[in-house]
Amino acid sequence: MVTKLNGRALRLTSVIFVIICLTFLLRYVMNLEQQMNLRKEQEEEQARLSLKEEKEKEMQLRIDMALERERERLEEVNERRAILEPQLSLQNTNIKDLQERYFLAIPSPIPEWSDSTLELLTSPLGQQIKADLLTVPEIFPDFKTLTTQERVFKSVFQYLDPILAEGKIDVTTDPRYKPIWDFYKSLETTIYPWIQPYWKSVFDINNRKKEDKDDSNSDIGKSKRGIVMCVGNGQFQHAASSVKAIREILKSDLPIEIFYINTYDLAKEYIDFFNAIPHVSTHDISKRIDNYYTQFGGWALKPYAILASQFQEVILMDADVFMFKKPETFFEDDGYKATGALFFLDRTLFNNYHQGRKWLKSFLPTHSTYVKQSRWWKTTSTHEQESGIIVIDKKKALFGLLATCKMNDKQERDKVSYTHSYGDKETFWIGFEMMQTPYAFVKSHGAVIGGLGDAGAEGTVCGNQLHLDLRDNRPWWWNGGILRDKNKWDDRYLKFTHYAEGEDWQFETSCIKEKDKIRELSTQEKQIGALLIKMDKELKGRS
Structure with missing residues (x-):
């Protein structure tokens, strides 16, 4: 059991x-089957993720390639654009650093052109606006209307510029753009009639003509940078010394263009003198700017000479300007590179000047950050800008230059501009304000170069107006020639011993009263002064 x-x-x-x-x-x-299924699922998921990642990479690559093509397209378009103003902002770190050495004019934005703008102009109510834009006053120039005209011109120009630069659309015939182009051409002719027939439109100004590129005088036709001077018979002696000094003392080969009004303005022997100097050419400006409208005389020629020059980057210098440094140094200036327009301040003279501020307020609806920093606005000086040297990149600053030229047009200068300022001086920065084009003033109110007590108060530096290079705080250039006072003495030369900074000038003797910033010229600077005097005497001996 x-x-x-x-x-x-x-x-x-x-x-x-x-x-x-x-x-x-x-x-x-x-379990084995589950693991195999899980592994299979993981492998399938991994394959899916890999495929997704590859597709995403492929998509990103396509996007990157498209963005690169668009970037290259925009670069090409911008390269071909007629004008490309710098976009400045107070939030930019570089701008904040520059403000230690410059008064930077950061513009107020101008409204962009749109299709609705043209619709407004073509509407019944828009006819009055259109009439104001496309007509000129019969007797007295109206700067408030002119400012509006020029800002509208800038707006429609910037609308058309990238389209023309890309070259895919013919705006003169395309039904969408032809009305805008026709309006633009009418407005351009109204404001700037003197650009034709040398240029077809403002869009052509920065495209150098074949005769400029083929200039037989050395490298002038090839260079994008150069010096422009306006010289008549009365300025020949100063200009001859200045040009020779650039070549023989400063050892600069930067091309130079000499502009004169017509054959009566500069004698043939003087023209031949300049043309015999390497890299120098002479030009009758009436062959490039229609003098029927401008009726050139004196200072008015200067901004038009910049416009007419074949150089894109221009140093405009008065005939009696001389330098301690090579002119190429102006193109290396940080303020110039940031804005495309480098200006210098004049002496602080004649306080309680209220007319300038009242005038600005009468026609500028908006203005740059500089205006309220200016001595004109603060009424502390009759003079704001010194126009002995102006440095302009026309690719960046052509709008402002056009407005400056307009201020020096016959009617505008005689009846308005020159009644508020001494000649062309203030028309540069104010013209840029009318167009809201950026510019930079070197943050120095001028200095004086000369000798101690030379025809002035003992112990003060007396001589000609000097401008400093704030990169090393040394003398850069001066205006007034190498004579102690060109309006008083023909044979009394400047003493090259000292320079001084200050804002309290003795106007009659051209001395700075302050004595706390007097410094001696360096040995090299004194040598340049001695060479200038020697060269000037030799030139006078030949004439």
Whole structure:
């Protein structure tokens, strides 16, 4: 009995063991199948993710390539654009650094042109606006209207410029753009009639003509940078010395263009003198600017000479300007590179001048950050800008230059501009304000170069107006020639011994009264002065 029970127990145990083994085996098989399924799912997910990643990379590559093509397209378009003003902002770190050495004129934005603008002009109510834009006053120039005309001109120009630069659309015939182009041409002719026939439109001004590129005088036709001077018979002696000094003393080969009004303005012998100097050419400006409108005379020629020059980057210098450093240094200036227009401040003279501020407020609806920093606005000086040297990149600053030229047009200068300022001087920065084009003033109100007590108060530096290079705070250039006073003496030369900074000038003797910032010229600067006097005497001896 016991044996039978043990046998049954053994068989039951065996069955249970087999069941347990089968259970474990089943679980193992099921786990193995789950792991295989999981692995398969993971592999499929990995493959899916890899495929997604590849597609995303491919898509990003396409986007990057499209962005690169667009960037290259925009670069090409911008390269071909007629005017490309710098975009300045007070939030820019570089701008904040520059403000330590410059008064930067950061413009107020001008509203952009849009299709709705043209719709307004073509509407019945817009006819009065259009009439104001496309007509000129019969007797007296209206600078408030002129400012509006020029800002609208800038707006529509900037709308058309990238389209013309890309060259895919003919705006003169395309139905969408032809009305805008026709309006633009009418406005351009109204404001700037004197650019034709030498240029077809303002869009052509920065495209050098073939005769300029083929200029036979050295590298003038090839250079994008150069010096422009306006010289008549009365300025020849100063200009001859200045040009020779650039070549023989400063050892600069920067090309120079001499502009004169017509054959009566500069004698042939003087023209021949300049043309014989390497890298110098002479030009009758009436062959480039229609003198019927401008009727050039005196200072008015200067901004137009910049416009007419074949150089894109121009140093405009008066005939009686001389330098201690090579003229190329102006193009290296940080303020110039940031804005495309470098200006210099005049002496602080004649306080309580309220007329300038009143005039600005009468026609400028908005202005740059500089205006309220200016001495004109603060009424502390009759003079703001010294125009002995103007440095302009026409690719960046052509709008401002056009407005300056307009201020020196016959009617505008005789009846408005020159009644508020001494000649062309203030028309540069104010013209830029009319167009809201950026510019930079070197943060120095001028200095004086000469000798101690030379025809002035003892212990003060007396001589001609000097401008400093704030990169090293050394003398850079001066105006007034190398005579002590060109209006008093023909043979009394400037003493090259000292220079002084200050704002309290003795106007009659051209001395700075302050004595706390008097410094001696360096040996090299004194040598340049001596060479200038020697050269000037030799030139006078030949004439």
